[in-house]
Amino acid sequence: MTQLSNAPWLQTKAIQRVFDAVEQDGDRAMAVGGAIRNTLLGLPVADVDIATTALPDEVAARGRENGLKVVPTGIDHGTVTLISKGMAYEVTTLRKDVETFGRQARVVFGTSWIDDARRRDFTLNAIYVDRHGEIYDPLGGLEDCLARRVRFIGDPGARIREDYLRILRFFRIHAAYGLGAPDPASLSACIRERDGLRHLSAERIGVEMKKLVGAPLAADCLALMEDSGLLEITTGGISRIADFRALRSLDDVAQETRRPELGFAVLSGFVDEDLDRIADRFRLSNAERRRMHGALAAATDISADSGDPAVYRLLYRHGRESFIDGLLAVWAQARANGNSEHLEPVYLKALELGRSLEIPAFPLKGADLMAAGLPAGPRIGETLKRLEDQWLDSRFSLSRKELLERM
Structure with a gap:
């Protein structure tokens, strides 16, 4: 049986102190969600969430008694953050949905691990691990995770109607962790329920889309969303899937291809007005909006024969970040149009110059x-x-x- 006892994050004194604090008076605690999924897939673990049978007030009190810093992150919803040796762990009491009204589900605390698992979104996110690395897999998530199969828990349509953001989460999680074609039942439910996307807030859509466009299978998932009538609802306009796919074909050349601002600019940025629409629909920050506009402005100035002298001028006019973004956008468009073969050395040299050149100030006033x-x-x-x-x-x-x- 698969065990995670050798997972580096599980062996730290920081997390073991959290388990020591929470697991008192018969209560149990187990890590759950992304940390387990990523460990099983050999991917980096950014943070660790913990589920427990202990009530929120008890978690907070035990944390203080054991010298941990306590932050009542969402104590009304069962979550307390315990900070141990500088690491933050969100500890959430087991929950069960009693009634569901979209995102306004009435939740009660409980002690059933299966009930807690059933209220999560995807099976690969409902795998638990105790402090010793023993896996508890109540819903078959382990098999799905190892197969890189993203599958809704329970009836997909019902889970989506609880929160329509789960449509975007399905594509985002598949783009990040999936392999091959998406789960047919989950995909069909997303398509049937797609009009629910129109009722989501800009902030929530933006958070998911920024993660989606930087994921490994983003191009495939966005193409599928477009074919299914989901992408136009989300972006509010026409998308250039071929250009975006070509941009991500440059992943090995430049890490900027995974930046959401450049992804959005290539995917939807025909003119400045398109970028403003995307920035408004996804509630992007002013810095993110400026980066998109900078990429488009630089791309407009870059020609196919942008040799060394032109690079100096473009770098000076647009700045390093915008020049590199714009160059990658032009490069992607050339690849998408099938006429980049003779230009590849020119673009590669321009990229190298763009990274290495110092950009001085003009010496006269x-x-x-x-x-x-x-x-x-x-x-x-x-x-x-x-x-x-x-x-x-x-x-x-x-x-x-x-x-x-x-x-």
């Missing part, structure tokens, strides 16, 4: 020209622009003295 004898007026700006162009053509090599001599 208007005051320098006036000090050198040029009278104030429109000629100052015109001359600065001419000298700046010459400086860019020289690949930043002309010195301040040399530029003044050309004035």
